[in-house]
Amino acid sequence: MRQTLTETLKTDRSRLRRAHEKGAYDRDSLDAVLDAMPMCHIGYQIDGKPSVLPTLQWREGDHIYWHGSSASRALRAMEGADVCMTITLLDGYVLARSAFHHSVNHRSAMIFGRAEKVTDTDVKKAHLKTMVDMIFPGRWDSLRPMQDQEVKATTVLRMPITEGAAKLRSGPPVDDEDDYALPIWAGVVPVSLQVHAPEPDPANQPGLAMPDHLSRIRIG
Template identity: 35%
Template sequence: MENSETPYPVRKKYRIKRIAKRAHYDKADVNAIIDASYLCHISFTQNNQPSAIPMACWRDGLYIYFHSANKGRLSNQLVGNSVCISIALFDGLVLGHSAFNHSYNYRSVVIHGQVEEVADEPDKEAAMRTFMEHILPGRWSDIRPVSQKELRAITVMRVKLEQVAGKIRDEFPDDETDTPNWPTWIGVIPSITKFHAADADPSRNKVGAPPSYIVEYTGIDGRLRPNKKK
């Protein structure tokens, strides 16, 4: 059983080195970042050349999942091989006294591991249902059932969450030592992902008003923002 209070067993070579005070290895903090992200970037080596692909992702327990076309170039390259997965969430502009003291507030995660294929069709369907219910709760039961043809057309993959390092900056600018009284505005412009009203497809939508789970949708980033550190 997953214990969110225990840290991930990250090896030394994968631990945060620069500004290590911002590192997070506990499952609760790291999982929250993964769960708040719609996309990840998967980096791998192909023919001795580095590559990185943005992909939709989701977490279920101690695994991060993603999918692609079945037996395509990407899945053939990834399954059974090691990858590096990165996630970054932009949380705001940090405005300091000088250009050097400007920064971003952010939450990020870097994952190292080996890609496994979820080959069994019932497990593939369960994984896709978890994905859909995470992104838009209520949608799975509102759409037609997935077909075996559709399941055979995709490859569902996952990486076990073990070598996982999170990093968070949620602060005001660093202290100014040269000209602390310089007359310019100092602080943070927070950023959030905001969804607008749903826009019905004029040719394909066959129902009236959208259901409440669409009207009330505010996204998957449920983080309560703490007060910034002075």
């Protein structure tokens, strides 16, 4: 299963058709997108028709993981089935001199594969701990311990990172040669996800200090 970071994720399915120059098929490029953004969209089928679930992913080595209710229709439909996970960061609007050449700056990744369920309870527990500490670094140790029935109620799915692509765009618009002479404002309007100041639960115990680990939350 182990795949070196230089091995290619390119297949006929995952090869970019348009704008080839924006594609990358190496693990370093793909992992950079996955590790920047826990939010993802997973395509799967319900009664043979497409459905897209917004959920959270985390990467451990050569696999990508996600979780939810053991009773979830979506997770049950994905188990053992082909899925496509897409991760997208919108980095900016690209404003060109013609409507046609408008675009967006972005980092995106698509991974294709078959979802499998993590069946061993201790392994599942370890993955859930890793999820918490990846999205909220340092938080796990501060929490009320996880209970067996919580682990039981939870399904963790994973898929190997073996087929897919990253697509990246940055920088100013690319306009038609003649259009650069026009007095039309062109450029980029950057967009990014911002993490704001934590809002304590009004039900917190009085006098409770804000833990240091909150300042370690990163996204994007």
